Amino acid sequence: MRTVIRLLAITSIAIGMLAVSGVTNAATLNSAVPKPKYVSATAGNAAVTVKWTKATGTSKYRISGYQVTATKGSWKSVKTLASSVTSVRFTGLSNSSLYRFTVATLSSKYVSTGVAVSATPKASLLGNSVLFGQPADMFLGAADQQLYAVAAGPDAVFTALTPNTCSIIGTKVHAKALGDCIIRAVAPANAFYLASVPIDRLLSIGVEPAPVVKTLLWSDEFNGLPGAEPSSNRWTADSTDGCGAPYNNCGWGNGERQYYLTTKNKQDGSNLGVLNIQATRQTNSTNYNCYFGKCEWLSGKITTYNKVGFTYGYMETRAKLAAGDGAWPAFWMLGSNIATTPWPACGELDIMEFKGSDPQITYGTVHYANSGGAHEYKGSTKDAMVDLTADYHRYGMMWKSDEITFFLDDNVVYSMRKSDSGLTRWPFGPNAQGQDPSFYVILNLAMGGQFGGSIDPTLTQSTLSVDWVRYYSIDGVGKVNAK
Numbered sequence: 136m137r138t139v140i141r142l143l144a145i146t147s148i149a150i151g152m153l154a155v156s157g158v159t160n161a162a163t164l165n166s167a168v169p170k171p172k173y174v175s176a177t178a179g180n181a182a183v184t185v186k187w188t189k190a191t192g193t194s195k196y197r198i199s200g201y202q203v204t205a206t207k208g209s210w211k212s213v214k215t216l217a218s219s220v221t222s223v224r225f226t227g228l229s230n231s232s233l234y235r236f237t238v239a240t241l242s243s244k245y246v247s248t249g250v251a252v253s254a255t256p257k258a259s260l261l262g263n264s265v266l267f268g269q270p271a272d273m274f275l276g277a278a279d280q281q282l283y284a285v286a287a288g289p290d291a292v293f294t295a296l297t298p299n300t301c302s303i304i305g306t307k308v309h310a311k312a313l314g315d316c317i318i319r320a321v322a323p324a325n326a327f328y329l330a331s332v333p334i335d336r337l338l339s340i341g342v343e344p345a346p347v348v349k350t351l352l353w354s355d356e357f358n359g360l361p362g363a364e365p366s367s368n369r370w371t372a373d374s375t376d377g378c379g380a381p382y383n384n385c386g387w388g389n390g391e392r393q394y395y396l397t398t399k400n401k402q403d404g405s406n407l408g409v410l411n412i413q414a415t416r417q418t419n420s421t422n423y424n425c426y427f428g429k430c431e432w433l434s435g436k437i438t439t440y441n442k443v444g445f446t447y448g449y450m451e452t453r454a455k456l457a458a459g460d461g462a463w464p465a466f467w468m469l470g471s472n473i474a475t476t477p478w479p480a481c482g483e484l485d486i487m488e489f490k491g492s493d494p495q496i497t498y499g500t501v502h503y504a505n506s507g508g509a510h511e512y513k514g515s516t517k518d519a520m521v522d523l524t525a526d527y528h529r530y531g532m533m534w535k536s537d538e539i540t541f542f543l544d545d546n547v548v549y550s551m552r553k554s555d556s557g558l559t560r561w562p563f564g565p566n567a568q569g570q571d572p573s574f575y576v577i578l579n580l581a582m583g584g585q586f587g588g589s590i591d592p593t594l595t596q597s598t599l600s601v602d603w604v605r606y607y608s609i610d611g612v613g614k615v616n617a618k
Contacts, residue, residue, distance in 0.1 A: 162202075162241060162244055162245055162246035163244055163245050163246065164245070164246055164247075164248070165196075165242075165245040165246065165247065166247070166248050167195075167196065168190075168196045168240050168241075168242045168245050168246065168247035168248075169190040169191055169192060169193065169196060169198070169240055169247060170190060170239070170240055170247045170248055170249075170250055171187040171188065171189070171190045171201060171238045171239070171240055171247075171250055172187065172188040172189075172190065173186075173187060173188040174186070174187040174236075174238050174250045174251075174252050175187070175252060176234075176236050176252045176253065176254035177254065178254040178255055178256045178257055179256060179257075179259070180230065180256065180257065180258050180259045181226065181227060181228050181229070181230055181256050181258075182224060182225060182226045182227075182228055182256055183205075183224070183225050183228060183234060183236065183254045183256055184222060184223070184224045184225075185203055185222065185223050185224075185225070185236045185238060185252070186221060186222040187201070187221055187222070187238050187250070188221065189218070189221060190240040190247070192242070196242040196245065197242060197243070198218045198240055198241070198242060199218055199241045199242055199243055200215060200216055200217050200218050200220075200240075200241040201215075201216045201217075201218070201220060201238060201239065201240060201241060202214070202215050202216070202238075202239045202240075202241055202246060203216065203223050203236060203237070203238050203239075204236070204237045204239075204249070205225050205228075205234055205235070205236050206234070206235050206237075207228075207229075207232055207233065207234045207235070212225060215241070218241075228256045229256065230256045230257050230258050231255060231256070231257060232255065232256065233253055233254075233255050234253065234254055234255070234256070235251055235252075235253050236251065236252050236253070236254065237249035237250065237251045238250050238251075238252075258327075260324070260327060260328055260329045261287070261288065261327055261328045261329065262287070262328075262329055263286065263287050263288045263289075263322050263324070263328040263329050263330060263331040264286070264287050264322070264331050264332070265284050265285065265286040265287075265291045265320050265321065265322045265331045265332075265334055266284060266285045266286075266334075267282075267283075267284040267291065267320040267334040267336055268282075268283045268284065268336075269336055269521060270282060270308060270318060270336055270338040271338065272338050272339045272340070272341070272544070272545065272546055273308075273310045273316075273338060273339075273340050273341075274310070274340070274341060274342065274343040275310050275312070275313055275340055275341070275342060275343075276310070276343075277310060277343075279304060279307040279308060279309045279310075280307060280308050280338075281306060281307050282303075282306050282307060282308055282318065282320070284320045284322075284334075286322035286331060287322070287328065287331070288322050288324075288325060288327065288328030288329075288331070289322050289323050289324075289325050289328065290322070291320045291321060291322045291331075292320070292321055292322070292323060293306060293308075293318055293319070293320055294318070294319045294321075295308070295316065295317070295318055295319075296317040296318070296319055296335065297314070297315065297316050297317050299311065299312060299314075300312050300313075300314045300315065300316045300340060301316035301318070301338075301340065303318070308338070310340045311340075312340065313340055313341060313342065314339070314340060315337055315338075315339055315340075316337070316338050316339070316340055317335055317336070317337055317520070318335070318336050318337075318338070319333050319334070319335050319336075320333070320334050320336070321333040321334070335520055336520050336521070337518060337519065337520035337521075339546040339547075341546075341547075347609050347610050348609070348610050348611070349449060349607040349608070349609060350607055350608045350611075350613075351605060351606070351607050352448070352606050352607060352608055352613060352614070352615050353443065353445070353605070353606040353615045354603060354604060354605040354606065355369055355370075355603065355604050356408045356602075356603045357402050357408045357409055357410040357601060357602070357603060358402070358408035359402035359404065359408075360402065360404050361402070361403060361404030362401050362402070362404070363401070363402045363404070364397060364398075364400055364401065364402070365400055365402065365410055365437055368442065369439060369442055369443060370400075370437040370438065370439060370442065371437065371438055371439070371440055371441065371442060372395070372396075372397035372400055372435065372436065372437050373395050373436040373437070373438060373579075374395050374396060374397060375394060375395060376391075376393070376394045376395075376425040376426055376430065377391075377426075378425075378426050385426040386426055386427075386584065387581065387584075389581070389584040389585045389586060389587075390583070390584045390585050391463075391581045391582060391583055391584035391587070392425070392427075392430075392431045392432050392461075392582045392583035392584065392590065393414060393430070393431070393432040393433065393434040393580075393581055393582040393583075394423045394425055394430040394432065394433055394434070395433075395434055395435060395436045395579075396433050396434075396435065397435075398435075399412060399413055399414070399415075399433055399434050399435030400412050400435040400436075400437050401413070407602060408602070408603070409600050409601065409602055410578075410600070410601040411598050411599070411600050411601075412434065412435040412436075412437075412457075412464075412578065412579065412580045412598065412599040412600075412601070413434070413435065413580070413596060413597070413598045413599075414432050414433065414434035414435075414457065414462070414580050414582050414596060414597045414598070415432065415433050415434075415595065415596045416431065416432055416594065416595045416596065417429070417430050417431060417432060417433055431582070431583075431590075432582040432583075432590075434579070434580045434581065434582060435579065435580060436577065436578070436579035436580070436581075437577070437578050437579070438575055438576065438577045438578075439575045439576045439577075440469075440471070440473075440575045440577075441575075441618050442575075442618065443575070443615060443616065443617070443618065444471040444573035444574060444575050444615070444616035444617075444618055445468070445573065445574055445575070445576070445606055445613070445614075445615060445616065446571050446572060446573050446574070446613065446614050446616060447534050447535060447536060447571070447608075447609075447612050447613045447614070448534060448606060448607055448608045448609055448612060448613020448614070449531060449532065449533050449534070449606070449607040449608075449609050449613070450468070450486065450531065450532050450534065450576065450604075450605075450606050451529055451530065451531035451532070451542075451604070451605050451606075451607075452466050452486075452487070452529070452530055452531075452578070452601055452602075452603065452604045452605075453527050453528070453529050453530075453601070453602040453603055454466065454487075454527060454528070454530065454599060454600060454601045454602065455523075455524065455525075455526060455527045455528075455599075455600040455602075456487075456489045456491075456494075456523045456524045456528075456599060457489070457491060457524065457580050457597040457598055457599045458491055458494065458524035458597055459491045459590075459591050459594040459597045460491050460492040460588065460589060460590060460591035460594065461491060461492070461582055461583045461587050461588060461589055461590025461591055461594065462489075462490075462491030462580065462582060462587065462590075462594075462597040463488070463489065463490060463491070463580070463581040463582065463583070463584060463586055463587030464487075464488075464489050464579070464580045464581075464599040465485065465487060465488045465489070465577070465578070465579055465580075465581070466486045466487040466530055466576075466577070466578055466604075467483065467484060467485045467486055467487070467488070467576075467577050468483070468484040468486070468532075468574040468575060468576055468577065469481060469482070469483055469484075469574060469575060469577065470482045470483075470562055470572060470573070470574055471572075471573040471574060471575050471616070471618065472572075472573075476562075478502075479502050479503055479504045479510040479511075480503075480504040480508070480562065481562060482501075482502065482503050482561070482562030482563055482572070482574070483500075483501070483502035483503070484501060484502075484532060484534070484539065484563070484574065485498060485499060485500040485501075485502070485514065485541075486499065486530050486531065486532045486541055487499070487530035487541075487543075488500065488586065489523065490586065490587060490588060491524070491587070491591075491597065492588055492589075494522045494523055494524050495518050495519050495520060495521060495522060495523060496516050496517070496518055496519070496523075497516065497517050497519065497523060497530065497543050497548060498514060498515075498516050498548075499514050499515060499516075499517070499532075499541030499548035499549040500512050500513070500514030500549070501513050501514060501539055501549075501551050501556075501563075503556060503558070503561055503562055503563075504562075505556075505557065505558070506557065506558060511556070513549075513551050513555060513556075514541075514549050514551075515548060515549035516548070516549075517543045517546065517547075517548040517549075519543060519544075527600075527602055528543060528544050529542070529543070529544050529545070530542070530543060531545075533609065534563065534613075535612070536553075536563070536564040536565060536571070537552060537553040537554075537564055538550065538551070538552045538553065539551050539563060573616045573618075576604065578599070578601060578604070579599075580597065580598075580599040582597075
């Protein structure tokens with residue numbers, strides 16, 4: 136009888152140890168055995184990873200391993216691990232349920248007091264994204280504009296990053312002052328979705344202009360047959376790398392890396408009617424030599440030189456710009472008198488210049504000779520807040536005898552008055568004899584050079600796509616010249 140009582144007592148003590156330590160009764164609980172340190176539990180999707188720092192053994196209690204017990208209600212799972220292990224992962228757990236994890240040190244037949252932590256597995260959050268439409272530009276005093284965004288998870292929230300210029304009222308933007316308004320859309324996180332990457336959009340707030348009468352005087356819609364070059368009645372294709380007559384301007388004066396060919400300017404024959412000026416990387420087997428050796432790129436350039444010129448008015452193109460670091464598409468004009476009045480005295484009007492390395496930025500620049508005959512230029516940039524290589528945009532210039540203004544989608548990029556040049560006469564207005572200037576149009580895709588910058592070594596081709604070029608008189612001012 137005494138033996139039975141003694142066995143019952145021993146069994147009760149063992150069960151009590153199990154309840155306290157959270158480990159099995161395979162080893163004897165000994166509080167003198169060093170415990171593991173810095174125990175933590177990290178929850179994942181239907182899983183928890185338990186980590187700890189190794190216990191420091193003693194001469195009497197050498198560390199032989201670790202025992203990790205996971206419990207939830209009556210469920211239990213025990214893992215016995217080697218002394219070199221400091222983490223273990225429990226899988227197949229129920230999400231949103233609380234689990235307790237107890238880590239104890241093993242030393243031969245003994246086990247330390249357990250160190251317990253808790254964690255709740257949870258499903259991984261879904262990725263989120265938001266599609267934010269481009270808001271339209273506004274006039275000061277106009278009605279608030281509705282904003283639209285579609286998110287994978289929770290509805291997008293709009294914020295004005297330029298609160299002095301605009302504000303958000305619900306899901307509408309309110310114009311407060313003249314200038315650029317930047318709006319951010321982000322879909323917030325919730326129990327199922329991560330927060331989206333913020334998307335910023337730009338709209339310009341301006342003063343409603345006085346109405347003007349625009350009369351179309353000249354255009355090219357590029358509606359030719361598939362593969363056809365642009366009309367020779369309107370355009371001439373430049374060729375070579377600029378060296379030799381009639382250009383005598385190796386690298387086109389900017390250290391450019393392309394060789395122009397007439398065959399790189401092709402109409403696509405589509406319903407839209409598009410001119411594609413394509414640049415393609417060449418290999419060492421190319422038949423074309425450039426000023427620096429074997430040509431690296433072949434591309435295209437067309438001009439209206441000696442075909443048609445323009446005086447004052449509004450010049451505009453609709454184009455999708457060429458992508459890739461080093462791509463340098465441009466829509467610009469030079470004085471038709473360049474043969475007798477060399478650059479920069481003839482004047483240059485860069486309606487659009489673009490670097491593939493800055494795909495949201497367009498440049499508008501005026502070049503001329505100062506009173507000493509040296510080159511000067513003035514201009515600015517416009518951040519479209521969208522990739523200008525992804526879709527078509529309009530690039531225009533309002534040209535008056537005493538003022539030049541460049542536009543991106545009707546938004547001012549830069550404006551310069553004659554008085555800003557410090558010249559009594561500038562090449563963009565009447566000369567001393569009262570004769571008005573004439574300028575010709577250029578479309579080209581350069582590669583590299585001083586403006587284009589380093590070319591992406593993985594880039595093999597890039598394309599400037601032009602929907603149309605149109606020229607208008609404004610309130611009766613503007614004319615097309617035979618040459």
